[in-house]
Amino acid sequence: MLFYLTTLNLVWFLHEDPPATTEGNFDSKVACDAWSHGDFLCRNYVLNALDNTLYNLYYSIETAKSLWESLEKKYKIQSAGLKKFIVGQFLNFKMVDSKSMTSQVQDLQLILHDLDAKGMKLNESFKVAMVIEKLPPSWKVFKNYLKHKKKEMGLEDLILRLRIEEDN
Incomplete structure (x- = not known):
């Protein structure tokens, strides 16, 4: 997924916060709109790659960054479990x-x-x-x-x- 998002030039939405807006500044509004569009695309590419049951769990998350952090947290827990499994194989x-x-x-x-x-x-x-x-x-x-x-x-x-x- 990271490779795919990199090729689409969207990977940075997984780590960046939205730009700050200033009231009445047209350039700031355009930058926020562009960021929102890119974040929408990134978030939906990630959601599209998920299994349907996972999609139903994660579709309500608002930004690509928070979605990615949530998925990463779950994945890292499984990785820790995998390490324990391998150590168990080694010891037994x-x-x-x-x-x-x-x-x-x-x-x-x-x-x-x-x-x-x-x-x-x-x-x-x-x-x-x-x-x-x-x-x-x-x-x-x-x-x-x-x-x-x-x-x-x-x-x-x-x-x-x-x-x-x-x-x-």
Whole structure:
């Protein structure tokens, strides 16, 4: 929507207040009328993009700016909920013996990528330690070997080692 409004040169109505009017000043009245027309267009382009059920909730909002702020407030709450969901996936992820290690590591990499994408970046050493801790019980010996290794290992190196170990 922001891209679309930018191409129409209407995006600034989402952030600007109407110009102040001065009584009896013709230029001020023309500027206010032009702003009202642009705000009307911007507001209705946004409303047109909404689902019908959302349209009925938001059509009564007077300006494009207040409409956008209202929608943004709702969206940011959902974004916070999405972050909590991803963290929950990360914390509850368990590796099992019944699935291939490669597919489980790929699933874990997707979760880690989602965390990074949502701005919750984790230290590389933490990621490596977390993957080691999540190894299934049958990997206990290899898990202990990795924990006692003195040289630090990157996530990609660990994944490569897990694939080699799985093949063995």
